[in-house]
Amino acid sequence: MDIETEILYALRMMVAALIGGLIGWERERHAGGAGIRTYMAIAIGACAFCLISVHVANDPTRIAAQVVSGIGFIGAGVIFQDKGGMVGLTTAATLWATAAVGMASAFGMYVLAIVTGGIIFTTLALHHLPGWKGLSQKPGNQDDHE
Numbered sequence: 001m002d003i004e005t006e007i008l009y010a011l012r013m014m015v016a017a018l019i020g021g022l023i024g025w026e027r028e029r030h031a032g033g034a035g036i037r038t039y040m041a042i043a044i045g046a047c048a049f050c051l052i053s054v055h056v057a058n059d060p061t062r063i064a065a066q067v068v069s070g071i072g073f074i075g076a077g078v079i080f081q082d083k084g085g086m087v088g089l090t091t092a093a094t095l096w097a098t099a100a101v102g103m104a105s106a107f108g109m110y111v112l113a114i115v116t117g118g119i120i121f122t123t124l125a126l127h128h129l130p131g132w133k134g135l136s137q138k139p140g141n142q143d144d145h146e
Helices: 003-029 036-056 060-077 089-106 110-126 132-136
Strands: 080-082 085-087
Touching: 003 036, 003 089, 003 110, 036 060, 036 089, 060 089, 089 110
Parallel strands: none
Antiparallel strands: 080 085
């Protein structure tokens, strides 16, 4: 591998880590089920697997598909039932979506990575706007308690 490619891959990894960390910071700040380190690790891991697949595999989509299902498995582990409702759904969904940020960075889709990260961050921030609970809360919905 030439040095230009390695520098490009390092840049892609830094974009994934930065955006993943930003999303994790928001979750950690508002007592989510996972924080900065978890979200950064998800974005970094997804990016690394995709970079490896781009560099060594004939079909980079094979590893990318496994990243999607693997992160889905991790997300399933953070969902549990509590007092008649489900807890951890937002954490699971945003972990899965953050993997897409890492994958987009790996494939050099910086605008897509940034926009996806921004949308995830905005989605999480909506929960903290005044009046949001009245709009989104259904009886028995525990989503606001993660």
